[in-house]
Amino acid sequence: MSRFVLVGGGVATAATATGLREEGFDGGIVLVAAEPHLPYERPPLSKEYLAGTVDRPSFRANPEAWYADHDVELVLGTRVDELVPAEHRVRLSDGRSLGYDALVLGTGVRARTLDGFSGERVHALRTLADSERLRGRLTAGRHLVILGGGFIGCEVAAVAAGRGVRVTVFEPEPLPLGRVLGAEFGRAVVDIHAEQGVEFRTGQVVTAMTETSSGLALTTRDGGVVECDELLVGVGSVPNAELAAAAGLEVDRGILTDEFGRTSAPDVHAIGDVAVRHHPEHGGPVRVEHHDTAVKHGRHTARVLLGHAEPFTEQHFFWSSQYDHMIQSLGRIDGEGETVIRGSVEDRSFTRFSLVDGRIAGMVALDRPRDLLATRKVMAVPHRVTADQLADDDFPLKSLLPKAGARRSEARR
Amino acid sequence: MGDTATQQWHAVMAADDLWEGEMEAVDVEGTSVLLVNHDGDVFAYKNRCPHQEWPLNDGDLDEKELTCANHLWVFDVTTGKGLNPANCALIGYQCRVDDDGTILVNLG
Numbered sequence: 364m365s366r367f368v369l370v371g372g373g374v375a376t377a378a379t380a381t382g383l384r385e386e387g388f389d390g391g392i393v394l395v396a397a398e399p400h401l402p403y404e405r406p407p408l409s410k411e412y413l414a415g416t417v418d419r420p421s422f423r424a425n426p427e428a429w430y431a432d433h434d435v436e437l438v439l440g441t442r443v444d445e446l447v448p449a450e451h452r453v454r455l456s457d458g459r460s461l462g463y464d465a466l467v468l469g470t471g472v473r474a475r476t477l478d479g480f481s482g483e484r485v486h487a488l489r490t491l492a493d494s495e496r497l498r499g500r501l502t503a504g505r506h507l508v509i510l511g512g513g514f515i516g517c518e519v520a521a522v523a524a525g526r527g528v529r530v531t532v533f534e535p536e537p538l539p540l541g542r543v544l545g546a547e548f549g550r551a552v553v554d555i556h557a558e559q560g561v562e563f564r565t566g567q568v569v570t571a572m573t574e575t576s577s578g579l580a581l582t583t584r585d586g587g588v589v590e591c592d593e594l595l596v597g598v599g600s601v602p603n604a605e606l607a608a609a610a611g612l613e614v615d616r617g618i619l620t621d622e623f624g625r626t627s628a629p630d631v632h633a634i635g636d637v638a639v640r641h642h643p644e645h646g647g648p649v650r651v652e653h654h655d656t657a658v659k660h661g662r663h664t665a666r667v668l669l670g671h672a673e674p675f676t677e678q679h680f681f682w683s684s685q686y687d688h689m690i691q692s693l694g695r696i697d698g699e700g701e702t703v704i705r706g707s708v709e710d711r712s713f714t715r716f717s718l719v720d721g722r723i724a725g726m727v728a729l730d731r732p733r734d735l736l737a738t739r740k741v742m743a744v745p746h747r748v749t750a751d752q753l754a755d756d757d758f759p760l761k762s763l764l765p766k767a768g769a770r771r772s773e774a775r776r
Numbered sequence: 777m778g779d780t781a782t783q784q785w786h787a788v789m790a791a792d793d794l795w796e797g798e799m800e801a802v803d804v805e806g807t808s809v810l811l812v813n814h815d816g817d818v819f820a821y822k823n824r825c826p827h828q829e830w831p832l833n834d835g836d837l838d839e840k841e842l843t844c845a846n847h848l849w850v851f852d853v854t855t856g857k858g859l860n861p862a863n864c865a866l867i868g869y870q871c872r873v874d875d876d877g878t879i880l881v882n883l884g
């Protein structure tokens with residue numbers, strides 16, 4: 364009987380386990396995870412869980428009983444320390460050695476740290492433990508400084524402000540999220556946060572930190588000093604690819620795979636945040652850190668393991684929520700093609716499209732879920748659209764779908 | 777006391793006003809209920825996504841698949857079961873169409 368070993372305690376490996384059982388695989392499944400928790404979703408860590416509005420079981424990938432019911436062996440609080448592809452074997456931190464028929468690496472990423480920024484009042488945010496520790500410090504009246512106006516920085520700023528914490532965000536770029544989402548978004552995000560009392564110091568960098576008797580003193584590049592109680596370092600991530608690199612797998616800012624999620628070593632697959640996957644629609648390798656993609660990679664790999672190999676071509680989707688605002692993105696927003704804005708930037712209800720050769724290549728929307736749902740369908744089929752049409756709010760995106768009109772007229776019963 | 781079984785049924789709308797392949801949210805005694813017409817069969821669900829309570833009528837209905845507008849979870853409207861992810865389900869209510877074409881919902 365074959366045995367599949369899954370490494371990592373995120374949604375990617377959990378989705379592979381779920382997918383394997385749903386597709387009828389009855390061999391052994393062992394899931395090894397460094398964290399002591401059942402596999403869980405990370406998006407709530409900077410949102411609802413940090414705010415204290417949801418509890419832990421609500422964002423587990425599967426309920427606890429599911430693993431026993433489906434004969435999935437969990438080895439939690441244990442790391443895979445070594446991978447020997449030639450022997451189809453991994454060595455665990457508890458000293459055990461496990462043979463595998465197929466190995467799935469879903470080791471994710473970790474928060475990037477900054478030299479000189481560590482200590483009791485300094486935070487990163489990647490794990491449940493990080494979120495709980497930070498939550499304990501978000502007391503009204505205290506001052507939190509966030510280094511980095513990325514998604515995690517912005518989301519934490521929103522939760523902290525909601526709890527009455529004074530928040531200052533340092534962002535080296537001229538606008539937060541601007542490089543990823545464009546200037547319209549960057550400005551909207553700054554304005555939304557400003558209204559809630561969050562201060563953005565854009566174009567500014569904190570260069571040093573010292574501990575004082577009552578908190579932290581931060582020095583900025585222009586020589587200013589800012590005092591605070593807590594510091595969150597939200598400056599990006601580092602893929603957990605060392606295990607794979609040490610085993611001789613091809614690694615380049617993540618574990619390289621083909622469009623089936625197969626690494627350069629036989630029977631070793633990589634999924635989720637750690638994987639740099641060849642994506643046929645991008646025409647090259649892409650690594651994203653999106654919940655939905657991690658789940659879809661996981662599911663897809665279950666099918667690949669069971670021999671139903673088809674390339675992974677799903678559009679990348681992610682969201683970010685801040686206060687009661689929702690940012691949602693689909694497809695490529697890497698600056699390729701022409702940019703078209705639909706809706707009203709002023710009213711903070713707009714979508715920014717990337718148009719390549721008359722096709723929508725990607726979009727990102729602020730509080731426009733209907734644009735997202737329609738675009739999702741349009742992007743899945745061949746279509747032609749002009750910039751003027753996209754920019755016109757009265758032009759229905761769904762009219763780009765084949766025979767939409769015909770289906771509608773038959774619908775009346 | 778009257779017949780509680782019939783009292784729990786609420787007339788919500790005319791079946792003719794809910795087209796095939798369409799869905800609509802109605803208020804039933806303060807509860808927002810989603811009505812879906814799939815191939816002439818009418819189904820009723822709580823109009824809140826089991827993930828994070830987003831109103832489902834904001835979502836997209838395509839054949840059997842209802843996609844929530846918030847984080848794109850997908851459900852089968854004929855069974856209420858989650859398709860992606862699979863380990864969740866919509867909250868369903870009893871629902872029928874009476875002889876004069878009125879949709880009735882029972883919050884149970």
Ligand SMILES: Cc1cc2nc3c(=O)[nH]c(=O)nc-3n(C[C@H](O)[C@H](O)[C@H](O)COP(=O)(O)OP(=O)(O)OC[C@H]3O[C@@H](n4cnc5c(N)ncnc54)[C@H](O)[C@@H]3O)c2cc1C
Pocket residue numbers: 370371372373374375376395396397398404405406407408409441442443444469470471472488489490515603606634635636637651652653654655657680681682683684
């Ligand atoms: C605070 C936060 C908020 C987010 N919000 C959003 C959002 O709103 N929308 C969105 O789309 N995405 C969001 N993301 C990103 C999303 O959570 C990730 O894309 C997703 O977690 C990736 O899942 P994964 O399974 O690939 O990796 P992970 O969830 O990172 O899991 C990897 C696991 O592998 C374990 N591991 C690593 N090395 C080893 C080893 N050698 N042995 C054993 N175990 C190991 C780690 O401990 C970890 O448990 C957010 C992420 C964070 C941190």
Ligand code: FES
Pocket residue numbers: 825826827828829830844845846847848849
């Ligand atoms: S609230 Fe519906 S998918 Fe999250």
